[in-house]
Structure formats: structure tokens, C-alpha cells
Amino acid sequence: MPENTYETRMAGCALTGALSVACFILGATVVVHAPQGCVHQMFSMLHATASDSEILAIPEIIVSDVSDCDVIFGGEECLFDALTQAATRRPDLILVMTSCVPETIGDDCGAVCAHHPYADRIVYVPTSGFLGGSAKDGENAVLTALANRAPIAELIPGTVALIGEKNLESEVDQNYAEVERLLDRLNLHVVVRFCRNCNYMDLMRLGTVACFILRDDWVADAGKNIGERFGRPVIPEMPRGLSECLVFLRVTGVACGIAEEWIAMAIAEETAYQNSMLAKFANLSGKTVFLGAEPFVGTTSVAREAITRLGMQESVDGFLIRLPFYLPIGVMGVEKMLYLWRRAVNNG
Amino acid sequence: MAENNCANPVWPCAMIGAVATLSGFSDLCIIIHGSSGCYYYPKSLLKVQLFSTLLLESEVVFGTIDRLYEVTTEVAKIGRPIVVVNTCVPALIGEDLKTVLSDIMATFVDSPGFCGNVEEGAAKAFVAMMPDIVADRSGVNIDGINPLDLFWRGNLYEMERLLDLLGIPVAVRFCHDTWENIRRGVSPVTISANPSYASGVGKSLGSMLFLDIPKTIDQCLTQFQNINADAVLAERQRAEEQMFYSCDKYLRKYAPPVVAIAAQESYAVFAKAMMERYFGSDVPVVFARNRTTMGVPYSVNSAEINAMIDEVNPDLILGSSFEAAACRNAAFFGITPPDRTHVFVAARPLVGVEGGLVLIEGALNALINNQKKRKFLNI
Numbered sequence: 001m002p003e004n005t006y007e008t009r010m011a012g013c014a015l016t017g018a019l020s021v022a023c024f025i026l027g028a029t030v031v032v033h034a035p036q037g038c039v040h041q042m043f044s045m046l047h048a049t050a051s052d053s054e055i056l057a058i059p060e061i062i063v064s065d066v067s068d069c070d071v072i073f074g075g076e077e078c079l080f081d082a083l084t085q086a087a088t089r090r091p092d093l094i095l096v097m098t099s100c101v102p103e104t105i106g107d108d109c110g111a112v113c114a115h116h117p118y119a120d121r122i123v124y125v126p127t128s129g130f131l132g133g134s135a136k137d138g139e140n141a142v143l144t145a146l147a148n149r150a151p152i153a154e155l156i157p158g159t160v161a162l163i164g165e166k167n168l169e170s171e172v173d174q175n176y177a178e179v180e181r182l183l184d185r186l187n188l189h190v191v192v193r194f195c196r197n198c199n200y201m202d203l204m205r206l207g208t209v210a211c212f213i214l215r216d217d218w219v220a221d222a223g224k225n226i227g228e229r230f231g232r233p234v235i236p237e238m239p240r241g242l243s244e245c246l247v248f249l250r251v252t253g254v255a256c257g258i259a260e261e262w263i264a265m266a267i268a269e270e271t272a273y274q275n276s277m278l279a280k281f282a283n284l285s286g287k288t289v290f291l292g293a294e295p296f297v298g299t300t301s302v303a304r305e306a307i308t309r310l311g312m313q314e315s316v317d318g319f320l321i322r323l324p325f326y327l328p329i330g331v332m333g334v335e336k337m338l339y340l341w342r343r344a345v346n347n348g
Numbered sequence: 349m350a351e352n353n354c355a356n357p358v359w360p361c362a363m364i365g366a367v368a369t370l371s372g373f374s375d376l377c378i379i380i381h382g383s384s385g386c387y388y389y390p391k392s393l394l395k396v397q398l399f400s401t402l403l404l405e406s407e408v409v410f411g412t413i414d415r416l417y418e419v420t421t422e423v424a425k426i427g428r429p430i431v432v433v434n435t436c437v438p439a440l441i442g443e444d445l446k447t448v449l450s451d452i453m454a455t456f457v458d459s460p461g462f463c464g465n466v467e468e469g470a471a472k473a474f475v476a477m478m479p480d481i482v483a484d485r486s487g488v489n490i491d492g493i494n495p496l497d498l499f500w501r502g503n504l505y506e507m508e509r510l511l512d513l514l515g516i517p518v519a520v521r522f523c524h525d526t527w528e529n530i531r532r533g534v535s536p537v538t539i540s541a542n543p544s545y546a547s548g549v550g551k552s553l554g555s556m557l558f559l560d561i562p563k564t565i566d567q568c569l570t571q572f573q574n575i576n577a578d579a580v581l582a583e584r585q586r587a588e589e590q591m592f593y594s595c596d597k598y599l600r601k602y603a604p605p606v607v608a609i610a611a612q613e614s615y616a617v618f619a620k621a622m623m624e625r626y627f628g629s630d631v632p633v634v635f636a637r638n639r640t641t642m643g644v645p646y647s648v649n650s651a652e653i654n655a656m657i658d659e660v661n662p663d664l665i666l667g668s669s670f671e672a673a674a675c676r677n678a679a680f681f682g683i684t685p686p687d688r689t690h691v692f693v694a695a696r697p698l699v700g701v702e703g704g705l706v707l708i709e710g711a712l713n714a715l716i717n718n719q720k721k722r723k724f725l726n727i
Contacts (some may be wrong), residue, residue, distance in 0.1 A: 005457060009402035013385025036354055036648065037361020037461035041389040043650070044360075047670060058356070060651065063355050068463050071440055082353045100383070104408070104440045122358035130383030131405050216674060284418070296518065332380055 004198055008134075014127035015099050016042060017138030018277055022095040022125075022169050023059040025146075026066030026199040029091040030061045033079040033109055038129070039063040045168055052170045062086050066101050072197055076100055076188060079112045085317070092200035093298060095142070100129025107342050123149070139164065143222035146195065146203060147229060152209035155232070159282045160256065161192035162208040162238075163226060163238040164219030171328050179213065179238050182337040185266035186253050238329045241302030242274050242309065254342035270331075277331055279311055281338045285311040287345050288318035295325045319345050356650035358610075358670050359637045361461030361497070364390050365469025366433045368496045370457070372523025373530070377428050377583070380456075381445070382435030392405045394495055400424050404532045413448050420452050429527045430454035431476070436461050465648065466496060467544055467612075467638040474547045479520070481550055482533030487517030487524070488568075489550060490533045492614075493524045497642060498530075498685050500524070502697030502706075504542040507556055510700050513583075514568060515575045521619075522547040533711055537571055539564060541699040544614040545636055547599055557618045558584070558704025559625070580701070582663035587701045595626040598712055599623045605715055608633035610659045610667035610676075611684035612639050615698065619666045619683055620644075632660045649682070650674070664715055678727070679718035681710035 006119055014149050017036065019042045020031045039061050041177075061086055064078035079102070086094045113124040125145050127138045145165060160183065160246050180190060187194050192198060192206050207230045215224040215238040227234035233255035239248035246267050253263035289312060292298040303323055307314055321341050327333050363380070368376050380387050380400040401419045403412055411723040416432065423430055432454055434445065439460035443508045446456050457476045460468040487656045490507045493500050506525055511518055518533035522545075525661040540555040541544060553571060554564035557633035559660040561584050565577045609616050633656045640646040646651050655667065664679045665671050669688040674679035680689060683698060697703040721727075 009404060010384050012388060016385055016388075035361060036357040036359075036460040037364065037465075039354075040357040040360050040648075043356045043358070043670075044389075047686065048688055050673070051669065058670075059357050062353055062355050063357060065357075066462055071462055078353070085353050100385075100437045101440065104437050114597055129437075130385045130403065131408065135385070276720065 003114075004276070006314045007024065010134065013100070013130040014138030014141065015097055015129050016051050016131035017135030017140075018097045018125055018127045018142045019138075020135075020167050021139050021142040021164075023061060024196050024198075025093065025095070025203065026094040029086040029089055030085050031064070031082045031094055031096045032061055032099065033064045033075065033082065033096065033102045033107065034066060034129070035101055036063055038101075044098030044155045048075075049168050049170065049172075052193045053173055054154050055102065066099075066105075071101060071105050074105065076107050077283045078106065078108070079109055079118065082101060083113065083116045083118060083122065087116075092121065094118060094123045096122055097127040097138075097142075098132070099127075100131045102118070102129035105132045128285050140219060140221040143194065143219060144225045147206060147222065148234060150206040151229060153205070155206045155210055156191070156230070157189055157210060157257065159191045159209045160188050160252070161194050161206055161212050162196075162215070163182060163194050163212050163223055163234075164215040165196045166215055166218075166326075167194060167196055167252060169326060171326075174332060175329040177202055177239065178328070178332045181183065182270070182330060183252070185249060185269055186259075188246070188252065188256055188260065206230070210257065211252065213238060222300055224252060231296040239278070240298055240327050240329060240333060241305055242331065242334055243305060245270055248329055274331055277335050280335075281310055281341065281342060284338070284342060284345060286313075287339065288313040289321045289345070290314065290316050290318040291321055291323060295323055296327065299323045299327045302334065303337065306338065310338075354649040356670070357606075357648045358650050358653070358668065359514055360389070360393075360466050362459040362464045362466065362469030362472065363433060364393070365463045365466030365471075366459040366473040367469075368394060368466070368494055369470040369473040369523050370431050370433070372493065373400070373525060373527045375428050375526045375528055377423050377430045378437060379416075379419060379423055379430060379432045381412065381432050381438050383437070386435045396495075397698045404658075407587075408437055408441060411443060412441070413443055413445065417448050417452075420449065420454055421712065424452050424454075430615045432456050433473075434458045434460055439463075443481070446692065447512065461707075465477055466669040467471075470545055471548070474522075474664055476547065477530065479530050479549055480527075480533040480716055481536050485519050485533050485534055485535045487511075487519040487535050488553065488623065489520045489522055489538040489547070490518055491522045491523055491538045491547050491549070491552070492545045492555070492583075494542065494545040494604060496685060497542055497544075498682060498687055498692070499546070499698040499703070501695035504699035505695055506697035507539070507541050507701050510556060510580055513579045514565070514577060522549065537652040539568075542612070542614055544612040555614070556699045557614070558623050558699075558701065558707075559618065561701070565649055571644060572694075581699050583701050584704075587705050590705065591626050593706065598715065599627070602715070602719065603661035604628040604630065605711075606660060606672070607631045607664045607666060608660060608662040608672050608678070609683075610635040610637070610653050610657070610665075612637045613639055613644060613646075615683050616644055617642055618698075619707065623664075623666070623711065626708055627711070629664075633657055633662065663701055663718075664711060666711070677722075679714035680705070680713075682716045683707070
């Protein structure tokens with residue numbers, strides 16, 4: 001990504017991205033070498049997400065709490081203490097990441113991790129806050145580091161892994177259910193959610209699946225690494241919109257070696273399902289809407305497809321429709337969007 | 349646990365405190381001098397316009413002054429006063445940022461996250477404001493209004509209502525006012541809605557938290573001529589009778605609730621006193637978010653707070669939904685952020701006569717609903 005563009009500046013910090021993956025590994029402990037405030041931000045977001053998802057257990061993050069004294073005298077001791085604290089729980093894994101402060105004051109965090117008695121179970125990801133790249137870089141770094149620990153294994157037919165689900169997205173589990181519904185048409189099963197509420201041992205089964213399905217191109221770097229490491233196909237994203245669901249069925253079916261007649265049957269069933277969903281919005285036929293700005297790349301094309309399928313028109317004089325920021329996955333995502341359209345059209 | 353270590357810290361950093369405090373001035377342009385990672389959290393919490401230098405790594409290597417100058421100059425075109433709030437990394441690399449800003453007449457608040465918590469950041473923002481106390485500015489300043497407070501809007505309305513009943517005009521609202529107003533000078537006296545967000549400006553006449561009202565009104569009577577406290581005191585008396593009545597009714601059926609409290613120090617002390625007074629409660633666990641005070645220990649360590657709460661198996665938690673999530677058997681009423689157990693859009697006070705009623709009503713409903721739930725689930 002070129003320096004000094006708006007996108008680069010707005011790219012968030014690597015620590016946040018890394019934590020959004022690391023905090024969802026059951027049996028692992030996360031240690032962050034940072035001031036308290038950095039971890040509070042993430043804990044608060046996790047809490048909000050957990051509340052939305054009715055998840056009872058909130059992951060625990062141990063923070064070394066680099067203070068105003070530590071920035072003068074060095075914070076390595078704080079990190080060592082935090083690792084020792086984490087090790088007392090005998091976790092399967094300790095994931096260590098850092099904020100921009102230890103990077104600036106020059107703490108040698110890699111050496112602290114390497115010399116700790118629990119070193120063999122420590123995975124150090126030098127995120128370094130914004131000095132270590134963007135939120136996307138942090139997320140990819142953790143996914144890659146964990147994938148590199150998973151052994152190469154024999155393929156188990158009919159299995160897939162999801163890579164890089166957006167754990168902080170409020171509809172993450174609804175999206176998962178939609179992908180699961182589509183995969184079920186092909187008799188495929190998700191055995192690893194890499195990394196969402198999976199324990200470490202399950203994550204290490206990554207090498208057994210027939211193909212990897214990425215959430216989207218946000219995790220393309222990790223996906224490329226994973227595909228190459230295990231020599232299996234990578235589906236670049238979960239499907240957004242109606243026709244993409246059909247494409248997804250075909251591409252994933254082929255990638256997993258599903259028979260052509262089975263794929264064709266799955267596509268026919270899915271097409272019928274989509275038509276029955278659209279029938280609920282028949283009263284939108286003939287209406288004119290204005291889509292306005294595209295909040296997220298790809299949303300407008302999904303919306304335009306729905307306009308065509310429902311026999312609607314698009315014009316600047318039409319009802320102003322707000323497109324969702326993150327278009328949820330599959331037919332469910334389109335259905336949720338159409339509820340908002342119907343509300344706007346019916347109520348002005 | 350080692351001295352520094354903390355699990356799941358429950359309270360934001362000084363930078364957030366400074367930005368939140370300043371965001372109460374609608375005519376200010378606030379620039380966060382830091383990366384987008386530091387910018388997103390206050391932006392999502394406060395939902396107001398905030399600017400940022402959105403620093404890149406290269407700017408940290410070669411110095412952030414040029415970038416700060418670029419952004420500040422651009423924002424200055426809006427024509428409103430500017431305050432720059434510093435973050436951790438620029439604070440560490442030792443640049444002379446104040447000098448850059450002196451050309452642009454921007455105020456500088458050096459409150460990097462590692463220097464403390466929200467209240468320390470708020471205090472730094474107040475110091476940077478340097479409002480002039482004007483002896484003949486009539487009325488009082490309202491203190492302790494902060495957008496991070498769950499009750500800030502309700503508190504502001506309740507404070508204004510009570511002061512109006514007393515016949516005391518409001519000079520400045522710390523912090524829900526205009527920078528222009530504050531620059532005209534502030535009143536020499538201040539009354540607080542939430543003493544944990546003290547501005548330190550002028551002489552404090554006390555707080556309007558329910559139990560403090562009589563003492564604070566005494567101070568007002570000494571300070572101001574021609575005010576009438578009868579209406580407020582009568583209203584408070586009626587509210588107190590209502591609270592005793594409702595709590596007595598509860599106590600006819602149930603034992604006094606065992607209560608655990610984890611909140612900002614001022615609200616924690618207030619809530620403890622209220623629960624003891626009206627319910628006769630035992631309050632074996634009280635933690636303050638910001639500092640140790642009056643026998644109330646400080647902690648922002650979620651693991652420590654939850655372990656203590658778990659130990660006493662309380663009937664009621666008064667705190668944030670962090671504590672509520674960790675102890676789901678207890679009833680819960682939120683008095684400190686975040687409270688994600690409900691959707692809140694309306695203004696509710698915790699200060700004043702209505703604030704006292706809100707607390708007791710909230711505690712009672714939480715307790716009664718929990719009793720019903722336990723009975724239904726046969727717990």
C-alpha cells in the first residue's frame with residue numbers, strides 16, 4: 001500500500017487486528033506488552049461484540065501495563081512478569097503481541113519471549129501497534145503464525161476451513177450460518193474456524209481440510225500462505241449477493257471434488273430458494289430507488305443485482321436507500337438489505 | 349500477579365479522558381496527534397467530529413512536527429479554536445510540539461495513554477483550558493459533566509432544573525458548553541454532578557448527589573443572597589419518603605441485598621451510602637475505577653474485581669456490564685460505563701433528586717426481576 005494515502009493513514013493498528021484473531025482461540029492466553037489503555041480499547045470492543053452475540057465468556061487478555069516509569073527505564077521486565085503470570089494457567093499457547101510504545105522505547109520483546117521458561121508454547125507476533133503496520137497486517141500476521149504451527153496432514157474429504165471470519169462483526173455468527181447452509185447443499189462440513197472460538201488442538205487440524213474459504217480479501221495474504229503451505233485450493237471470499245452464491249457453490253464444489261451432477265442440483269435448489277426469498281419483496285417491483293454512495297466496495301453491484309431481480313428501477317429521483325456498510329453474506333445478507341429498502345419505500 | 353500486570357483493564361487511558369472532556373465544547377476543533385489506531389476508539393465512543401494527524405511510521409522516524417503543522421494549519425481554516433491532544437508515541441520521541449502550535453494559537457494537551465487513566469487525562473485538559481475566574485460572573489459553574497458518563501445528559505438537565513428551582517443561574521457547564529463562553533471567564537464557585545470529573549475551577553460548593561444535597565444547599569445559602577431552597581428540600585424529602593417506602597416493601601419479602609460495587613470513585617461511594625441507607629445493605633465489595641479513597645480500593649483489573657465479586661456472591665452488582673457479564677446470577681444496575689445490558693437512548697440522571705430515585709428504582713427493579721427469574725428457573 002503506498003505511503004501517505006488516506007487509506008494507509010486510516011488503516012488502524014496492527015495490535016487491534018492481531019487481537020481480533022488471537023482473543024478467539026480457546027485455551028490460549030493472550031499477553032499484550034503495552035500500556036493498559038491500548039488493551040482496554042480491545043477488551044471494550046470484545047465485550048460489546050460478546051454482548052451482541054450473547055456470548056457469556058469474554059476472553060482474557062493480560063497486559064504488561066507499560067507505565068510512565070517503564071517508558072523511561074524499559075518495559076522488558078513487565079513483559080517477563082506478564083508471561084510468567086500467563087504461564088501459571090498452563091495454557092496450550094501464549095500469544096504475545098505488542099503496541100507501539102515498546103517498539104518506540106526499544107524493548108527486545110523477541111528475546112524476552114525466547115528466554116522465558118515457557119518459550120516453547122509462546123508465539124510472539126511483533127505487531128508494534130501502528131508501527132507494525134495496519135489492522136489488516138496484524139490479523140494476517142497472527143493467522144499466518146498459527147497456520148505455520150499446524151502440521152501438514154492427510155486430506156479428509158468433505159471438509160473445509162473458514163479463514164479470517166470477522167470476529168468483531170456483530171453478524172459474524174449469522175454469516176457463518178449462511179455459509180454453513182450453502183456448504184450443506186454440497187454435503188461439505190466446516191471443521192475448522194480459523195480462528196473463531198476454536199481450541200488450539202482444532203486449529204492444528206487445519207492441514208486436513210479439502211479447501212480453505214477466506215472471509216474476504218482482507219485475509220488474502222494469510223490465505224495465500226495457507227494455500228501454499230498445505231497445497232490445497234483457496235476460495236477467495238464468502239459469497240456476497242445472489243449470483244455470487246451460485247458461483248460459490250460451483251467453485252467450492254469443484255475445489256472439493258464434488259461430482260458435477262451434485263453441484264448442478266445444489267445450484268438449482270439454491271436458485272429456487274433465492275426466488276422464494278425475493279417473492280417476499282414483490283411489492284418493491286416497479287419502485288424506483290437511489291442507492292447513494294457505496295460504503296464498501298462491492299455493495300453497489302450486489303444491490304443492483306437485487307434491483308434487477310425484483311424489477312425495480314434506479315434513479316437519482318428515487319427513494320434514497322442506505323446501503324449497509326458491510327454487506328452480510330449470502331442470501332440472508334440480501335434479505336436483510338431488502339427489509340431496509342422496504343421500510344424506506346413504505347415509509348418515505 | 350506482578351505489580352504492573354492486569355487482565356482485561358476496564359478503564360480507558362488519559363488520552364481518551366482529555367478528548368472526551370474537550371469534546372463537550374461544541375465550537376472546538378480537537379486534533380488527536382497519533383495514529384488511526386488511537387483515533388478510532390474515542391471517535392466510536394463519543395460520536396462527535398474529531399480530527400487526527402493519523403500518523404504513519406515514517407513520520408515517527410523523521411519527526412511528526414511537519415505532519416502536525418500540516419493538519420493543524422488545514423483545520424485552522426475552519427476558523428474555530430483548536431486543541432491538540434497528544435498520544436503515546438509522539439510523547440515519547442521528545443519533539444517540541446508546543447512551539448509549533450504557538451504560531452497557530454492552538455492549545456496543547458499532553459496526555460499520552462501511558463500517563464494514566466481517564467480522570468488524569470480530563471484533569472490535564474482542564475489545566476490546559478486555564479479558564480479565568482471572574483469575580484462578578486454571576487451564578488455557578490456546573491462541574492462533572494463528561495460524555496463518558498452514562499448519565500451525563502440526565503445529570504446536566506437535573507442540575508439545571510435544581511439550580512433553577514434554587515434561583516441560581518448557571519455560568520459555565522464543565523463540559524457541555526462553548527469555548528467562547530469559557531473564555532469570557534467562569535464563576536468563582538462550582539457545583540458538581542460527578543466529583544470524579546472535577547475541573548478544579550473555583551471554589552467547590554459540593555455535589556448534588558442525593559445524599560449531598562442538604563450540605564451543598566447550605567453552602568449555596570452562604571454563598572448566594574436571595575435564593576430559596578424550600579422547593580428543592582421539599583422535593584428531596586418527598587423523594588426520600590418514597591425511597592424508604594419502596595425499599596421497606598421490598599424488605600418485607602426479602603433480606604437486605606448483599607451488594608458489590610465497581611465504579612468511578614464518586615459514584616461508588618454514593619451508591620454504597622445509598623444502598624446502606626435505604627436497603628440496610630451489606631456492601632462487602634467496593635472498587636473505584638480511578639483512585640483509592642475513603643477506604644475504597646482502586647482497581648481496573650477485571651480479573652481482580654471479578655474474583656472479589658465472585659467470593660461474596662452478591663445479590664446485586666452496581667457497576668458496568670463488565671462485572672455483570674462475569675457474575676450472571678446477580679441482579680445488575682449499571683452506574684459506570686459500559687452498560688451493554690440494555691439499549692439506552694433517553695437521558696437519565698444519577699445526580700439530584702431524580703438521580704437518587706433512578707438509582708433506587710434501578711436497584712429495586714433489578715433485584716425484583718432477578719428474584720422472579722430465579723424463581724422461574726428454580727435456582
